Structure formats: C-alpha cells, structure tokens
Amino acid sequence: MNPFLAALRKDLLLQWRTRSQLVAVFVFGASALLLFSFAIGPNAAALRQFAGGFLWLALLLASTLALADSFESEMAQRALEGLLLLPADPRALYYGKAVANLLQLTLLGAGLVPVMVVLYDASTARLPGLLGIVVLGAAGLSAPGTLYAAMTAQVRARNTLLPLLLFPLVVPALLGAVKATSLLILGDPMGQLAAWTWLLVAFDVIYWSLCGLVFERVIED
C-alpha cells in the first residue's frame, strides 16, 4: 500500500475509535459560540456582523484540543517511533495525519455553522461557498497545527505550548477565513471575497508544502 494511504487509513481508524473525543470537541466549540453571543447581547445586527469572527475563534480554540489529541495515541506507547523504525516515510506520516486532521476540523467547522446560524441569526444563501471557506480555513489550521502538535507532544506543558505557538502563526489564515465568512454572510458589494480566498489558498499552499519538509526534523532524535 502507498505509505501516505497507509498513514491516512491508520489515522482515520484511530479517529473513528476515539470518536467520542470529536463529540466533546464539538460541544466545546458550540459552547464557545454560545458564550461569545452573550458578550454581544440581544443586538441582532451586531450578532450578525461578528458571526464570522466568532465562528472562527470557536473553531480555532476547539482545533487546539483536536490537534493535541491527534498525537496522544502516537506517544502513549511510542507508536510513532515504532512506525519510523519500520521504516515508514516521515513525510507520509505527516501528510496522513494532516489530512486526517483536516477532515476532522472540516467536519467540526461544518457542524458549527448551523450553531452559528441559529445563535447569531447569520444565515446565508451561499452555503457551498461558506463550506469551501471552512475547508480552506481548516486546511490553514491543520497543516501547521499538525506540525506543532508533533513538536509539543512530548512536552509536559503541551496544552499551553501548542496554542502559544500556533495562534500567532495562523493569523493570516484566520484573517482570511473571518473576512471571507463575513462577506458571505453580510454580502460582498465591493467584490473582496476573491482576494481573501486567494490569501487563504496561498497560506495553505505554503504551509502544506513547508510543514511536510520539516516534519522529519521535528520528530527524529
């Protein structure tokens, strides 16, 4: 079997076996959306205006839990080291894990969209476009997130360190995703959506290429 497909299959199987974790992460994200709505108060226009930003903040916070969890099982019995000693190609291991994380975060984002619509009265007729932005934004979180989760997996303070490293790095992706989502919800009279989408695409291309190259250095002795 192709090493990437073997890695992806392994990670999807692990995610399926620990699917209760995904439910917990979703509930965390939905709770964050609910709490953010309290900060705005009963102002329908303001809620709608900030819906995109809060959706991505909730997804960003929930993603750190999901990303950290994705390396928990790799470290428990040094399973990742065992695969490297077989030997498995580190790049295949990275892309397998990153794609599995992308699918998980996309699912999480797609699950949070209806919660956002209900809580923030932020419906949009351009649902396919919104789902496309969710995929691109989730890709922007999962590529560097998988790398940093691997880097911090053996550190005692990993739950603190992962967001500290990840949040500053994903600011461009977050900005692009928030702006594009807001434009899809509130309308795009100036035609700015394409520019923000391209920013997201460029971020994804750079980090999906770069992180795969440096992963081996991060995980080897």
Next chain:
Amino acid sequence: MTALAVETIGLSRRYGRRWALSDVSFALPQGSIVMLAGRNGSGKSTLLRVLATALRPDYGSVRVAGHDARSERELVRQKTALLGHNSFHYEALSARENLAVAASFLGRPYDPSLLARVGLEARADDPVTSFSAGMRKRLALARVLLQDAAVVLLDEPYGELDPPGFALLDRVISELRSRARSVIMATHLVDRGRALCDRALLLEEGRLAWSGPAAQMPTEAPDGSAVA
C-alpha cells in the same frame, strides 16, 4: 572474511551531562545470538536504541548489517527490528489492526498466523488497551516476527512474560538462530542467556567491561556482587 551483523567503534552517547555509553567498541558476526548483560542503568537499552537508530550516537561509528547508522539510517531500519520497553502499539486499535497497520507500512500482506504463533489469536479483535503487560509483550514479539529483520534487538524480552511466554520466546530465538538471523538480547536472566546465547557483552556504567563466549561470562564482580 565473515560479514558483520554489528560493528561499533568508540561509540558514545550522552543524556545531558551523563554519559550513557562511553567508548564502546565491539564486532558481532552475522548469525550471532548475543546476550547483553549489565546492571540497571549500565547502558543496555541505550545501546539497543542506538543500534536500532532510535537514538543517534554522539561519537564513534556504528554499522548494522553493513550500513552506517548515521548516514544510512533507512537501510539500517530495514534490516533491524526492536522489541523495546514500549510496545509501539496503538492502544485504541485491536491486536489484528495493529499488526495490519505495521504490515501496510512494510508493504507486505498481514499474516493472521502471527497472532496464533504468539498465543493471541483468541484476543485478536480486542483493543490493546484491554491487554495485560504480558499480552502486550507477546504482541510486540509478533510485530518483530512480522518485520523478519536480519538483526533482532530484544530489550528485556522476558519481562512481564509468564512461563509459557518464556518457552515461546526461547522457541522464537532458536528459530531465529536456525534462519541465521542475528539477535542481541538485553537481559538480567544471566543463566537463561548463557544457555541460549553464543556470545555475551557485559556493560558497566556505559563501558564495555567484558565480551566473549556467553558460557564464560563472569557472574560476580570482584566485590562479590552480581554483575547483571
């Protein structure tokens, strides 16, 4: 000239300021069954991990199955199998799934008879998290057999095993010998090691204190205490 399974020259490895291995040099011909003895903290596990390329040496050269462990790490990994203190398994997956994952990375079909060989066929579909320490060790042994490597590195392989497990491991080592595989086994069971192995290496505080035929390995230090 006999081909060498392992050759180290001046091998040294440290953790921070502490030297776990210091100037260790030895050569083992292919097909050797070797006991690696020494007290706790003498460097046995570090040596096996360096040979398996899980750790890089700080100084010295290491060749395993004819390949340099620094510059030809992938080739060394293709020729070695390590049974270490950690079982390298995913706790959430079943025994069968764990072996299937390893087989898929090795590019070979999963052989269901492996679990039967280590006595785990009845628990093949149970998650590893429900396994006892001895069963995990058996599963780790099945993974080593799956790798079918030229150099097999066993770190305390008898630990956690029950008496039938001891017999199973003895049979596996005999089988590896008959197939001209090289085995380096770190163990505190010196009598068992002397019976099974051709050669012995004795480590003391990271240094190679003695090497020679296993049957002749000293069991007591000059002060009368056990050497391993």
